[in-house]
Amino acid sequence: MKIATYNVNGINGRLPVLLRWLEEAQPDIVCLQELKAPQEKFPEGAIKTAGYNAIWHGQKSWNGVAILTRGLEIKEHTRTLPGDDEDVQSRYIEAEIEGLVIGGLYLPNGNPAPGPKFDYKLRWFERLNKHAHHLLTEKKPTILTGDFNVMPTEIDVYKPERWVNDALFRPETRAAFQNLLAQGWTDAIRKLYPDEVIYTFWDYFRNAYGRNAGLRIDHFLLSPEIATRLKAGGVDHHVRGWEKTSDHAPVWIELA
Numbered sequence: 001m002k003i004a005t006y007n008v009n010g011i012n013g014r015l016p017v018l019l020r021w022l023e024e025a026q027p028d029i030v031c032l033q034e035l036k037a038p039q040e041k042f043p044e045g046a047i048k049t050a051g052y053n054a055i056w057h058g059q060k061s062w063n064g065v066a067i068l069t070r071g072l073e074i075k076e077h078t079r080t081l082p083g084d085d086e087d088v089q090s091r092y093i094e095a096e097i098e099g100l101v102i103g104g105l106y107l108p109n110g111n112p113a114p115g116p117k118f119d120y121k122l123r124w125f126e127r128l129n130k131h132a133h134h135l136l137t138e139k140k141p142t143i144l145t146g147d148f149n150v151m152p153t154e155i156d157v158y159k160p161e162r163w164v165n166d167a168l169f170r171p172e173t174r175a176a177f178q179n180l181l182a183q184g185w186t187d188a189i190r191k192l193y194p195d196e197v198i199y200t201f202w203d204y205f206r207n208a209y210g211r212n213a214g215l216r217i218d219h220f221l222l223s224p225e226i227a228t229r230l231k232a233g234g235v236d237h238h239v240r241g242w243e244k245t246s247d248h249a250p251v252w253i254e255l256a
Helices: 015-025 044-049 116-137 171-182 188-192 237-241
Strands: 002-007 029-033 053-057 065-069 075-078 092-097 100-106 142-147 218-222 230-235 251-255
Touching: 002 015, 002 100, 002 142, 002 218, 029 100, 029 142, 044 053, 053 092, 065 092, 065 100, 100 116, 116 142, 116 171, 188 218, 188 230, 188 251, 218 251
Parallel strands: 002 029, 100 142
Antiparallel strands: 002 251, 029 065, 053 065, 075 092, 092 100, 142 218, 230 251
């Protein structure tokens, strides 16, 4: 089974890129982030024509998450992260597919830090940690994946000294991610490539992609029940070089 995550940075504006990649990569399950489209503007018809079922939680202009499957039934669990009934941002969606629980997430950016946006990021992270712990107690094969907006270590960021005060790299953010891993989750890409420089995001400015001046902020976390089934993974780096593409590249894993 091939599972992917992709921050599309506007699903309607990048739809040709998404469809091209789906045809090329043929993932079985895909989590999408930053749809930037209200619920009624999700391109369900085009996605179905491409051979995929979908559930999604849209939001006008911002955020938005979705789960796509290639011919597999999707049993939706929730489209909100528990812990704050007043949070209206579309950042989490969870479903069960073929006995596998998938949580697709778009964690807040948090900049400028410190400030209210960074405080929201840390509160969201706390809610995620609590929910992640609950998911582990269920003892089901579970994957949390998406744009976490965190570079866990210095190897995950080009010139880390330039990012020390950024919300994606501040000590509080990195500690929250490490606390998540300490529950028993496996960082799939780092498990496969413990020492390699791997990026999933390149800014549009200053020829970041051409210089490979990137960040690794899109992650797969695997519960113990499924971590042993991990057999391959990577980043579709070349997709970032396509015309009118997202500033993220798709990230994928394969399970036995």
